Amino acid sequence: MLRTRKRTNPTPSDQPRSVSDGGGRGAESRPHSRRIAPVRKPKPSGELALRPGESPRVVAHRGASGDYPELTLVAYENALAQGADGIECDIRMTLDGHLVCIHDSDTSRVSEEKRKVRLSTLEELKALDVGSWHLRHRKPEPPLALRELLELIEAYPQARAFIETKHPVVAGGRVERALAEELKYFGLDRPRSHGESRAVMMSFSVLAVNRFGRIAPRIPRVQLRHYRTGAKPLPAENYGIQIVGPSMDTIRAKPFLVEHWHRRGLAVYCWTVDDPADVELCKRLGVDWIGTNFPARTLARVSEDEQMRAAEIGTVHGSFADRE
16 A cells, blocks of 8 residues: 655646546546456566566556557556556656656647647646547547556556656656656655566656666666667666667567576566567567557467466376376
C-alpha cells in the first residue's frame, strides 16, 4: 500500500487532481465492470531481468492500443485487467505545466481538432475527443493526464508504469522534473531498489535519461535507441541505465545484442512486438520486457508456451514416477 501523500509546496503538476471536473473521469466514477474483463494476473515484479526459465514480461504499448484508442483510460483499463505486467505511455507538458499522455506534438492524428500540446492548457485538451477515430472503438474519449494514469495503476500493485518523455521539446528539462514530482506525489520516487520500482523512465534522448538519473536516481531508466545496420552496440554502461530499449527491427537484424547487453548487467525492453514470430524470437533470445499493442493476444501466446513447458516437466516427472 502506498504511504499517505503529503505536499507542502503545491506546483502546477498538483492541479490535475481536479481534471475530472474538466471532462475527465474521476477514479470513483469509472465503470470498470462495464468495459473490461479480467484475464490474467501479472507476474511478481521483483526484478528487472528475467529469472531462468521465465518468459518475457508484457508491457501494453500505449495501453491495449490495438483494440482501443491509444493512451486513453479505456486502453489502460483493459490492458491492466488483461494482466499486462506493465503499461507504457508517452508524456508531454501542457501550456499550464501539466503532464498529459499524448504521443505527438499535436493532436491532429487522433482528433478532428488540431492542437499543439505545448500551446494548450490541460482543460483545453480535455475538451477534445481522441477516441472516436479508432476503428474498433468509435466512442469519444478525452486525453489522459499522467496523474489519472498513476491513480489507475494504484489498483494493480504488481504492474509497472513505463513512462517515456518526448524530446526535443520547448519545455526541456521541466518535463523530467515534473515527472519526478508526480512520482513523488504517489510515493513512487523512493523504491528500495531498482528491481522493486513500480515506475520506469524512458526516452530516446540521452540528455533526458541522464537528467532524470540525477533528479531521481532510484527510478530505473531505459535508453531507447534505433539502430542502423552495421552500427556499433550502445555503450550502455556509460549511460548509467538499467534497461536498454531496442526496436524489434533491431532485434531481428542483430539478435546477438541481447546477450551483449545481458553480459553487461542490463535488462532488455523491446518494442513493438505484435507478430507471434517476433514474440517467439524474443522468448528464445531471453528479452526481458516486450512492448505490444495487443497485450491480451501476446499474453495468451506467452502463457500458452509456459503451460506447454509445465506440461512437459510434469510428463517427465510422471515418467520417472512410473519407473519407480
